[in-house]
Amino acid sequence: MNQLAITVIGRDRPGIVADVAEVLARLGANLTDSTMTRLRGQFAMTLICVGPTAAEAEAALGPLAADGHLLATVRAVVGDGEVAPTGEPYVLTVHGADRMGIVAATTRVLADVGGNVTDLSTRLSGSLYVVVAEVDLPPGAADEVAGELGRTAAELGVEATLRPVDTDLL
Template sequence: MSKQLVISVMSKDRPGIIADIATVIFELGGDLADLNQSVLGGYFSMILIVEFDDGITPEDLLAGFSHIQSETKIEANIKVMEDSLETEKNKLPLETYIVTAQGENRKGLVKIMGDFFYSKHINVLDLVTTRDADLYTMIFQIDLSHISSLKDLRQEFELLADKENMELVLQHNDIFMATNEVGTQLMSSIEN
């Protein structure tokens, strides 16, 4: 029997973090299923899904990480996955949209958008934000599968943009894929 663990790792960035973590996983017999890594403001963060034999516990992994010889401490959180990872679940929903929101930088911009999505029961699949001088940009990837009227939602976006003095644009994810990617994911909604 095997199980899947979801591992979240954070550390001050330096060369060799991926090698260190992968070594611990390999030595415990882990099989990497999925991984997402980024560096933000000089801090390294990574989330992984790894399949282990039933005998391996989160504590075994934490012990392995704690033995990594480094000046920078590696912090990790580990959970046993309740549902096993299914490839189908990794596919984006057909009604995946991108919302770009730009406005003069001030406190609470992400909260405004987060509250709006929450009030509509809209799930955020991915989020990236950047600040360039006084301009704050948020890019949300959202699932609108359960939205019954796109027309109404667009109108509500317009009202929100006026109220919060932001520029909000809602476009289907396929438009971005079509105009930027050459590959199999293009026009997923047509091929499905």
């Protein structure tokens, strides 16, 4: 069975999700994972589905992008099956005055110890910048990461908090 990664971006409007989901359902594509959001008036979705070929999905999504308001891309991906997380789940929150490099510096701290960002959202509200990230950290690395994040946050003039995810809630 074909596995596809599909992205759709464009100016937000009601019905984008329904339009894309209907096209994929008509093709027999099973939507397995997705993330969708509105960013400053733009809508972005990333989907993983199984079913049709990339060419079939591109052709079917083409009419949605024909007016130039949406861009849809389709890429075949090799499924590697479900991979159990090898790290411990944490949530990183960062907030403070907006400035260049907050995401770069804080995610570098995670990457340097082998941490993996599994979800990340940012929001700018006035001059306040907020980052919320779900991360998997190598077992036993949280204290080291928290210390380095504290130093990095101080250099940036922001606050950073790292807390374990309550896996009973997942």
